[in-house]
Amino acid sequence: MRPSNSVWQGNFGYWQNSFIHNNILVIGYTAWKGFQSFGRGVVLCAMDTQVTHPTITSLDTVPFTLQFLPCDLIGHYLRSQSISSSTISSIFPAVATYNPDRDILLVLKAEPQIEVSFLHQLKITPPDCYEQVCNRWSEFQPSLMP
Numbered sequence: 001m002r003p004s005n006s007v008w009q010g011n012f013g014y015w016q017n018s019f020i021h022n023n024i025l026v027i028g029y030t031a032w033k034g035f036q037s038f039g040r041g042v043v044l045c046a047m048d049t050q051v052t053h054p055t056i057t058s059l060d061t062v063p064f065t066l067q068f069l070p071c072d073l074i075g076h077y078l079r080s081q082s083i084s085s086s087t088i089s090s091i092f093p094a095v096a097t098y099n100p101d102r103d104i105l106l107v108l109k110a111e112p113q114i115e116v117s118f119l120h121q122l123k124i125t126p127p128d129c130y131e132q133v134c135n136r137w138s139e140f141q142p143s144l145m146p
Helices: 015-038 071-080 085-097 126-135
Strands: 041-047 064-070 104-110 113-119
Touching: 015 041, 015 064, 015 104, 015 113, 015 126, 041 071, 041 085, 064 071, 071 085, 085 104, 085 113
Parallel strands: 041 104
Antiparallel strands: 041 064, 104 113
């Protein structure tokens, strides 16, 4: 879902696609590690700063944190962020049916926006992302903790 005040012009002015593309390995790593530990859920990506520019390029550095929210905590977290109950209830069927081996449910939080994305038909799967990050661990330190 896209924030209501977002300007949509393909990939222009829409920073989320570029951000996801640039960070897919750590997003996929978090998704697979979370699924292995807790079962189904979503990856929560919170920006440390408010996104103020209309686009993010591969040269921009955007501080963020990643965590995996298991299915039983998703509703509580989204309610605490003042997300409507209809939006929350629309997420649970996706959580129940996504393929963790191939798909990622991603909640991007950039104050004041929250966007839920269903990433599917990925060129690199969550297990592959996990393997890549583990094999190249030094490249991802100190941003990821074991």
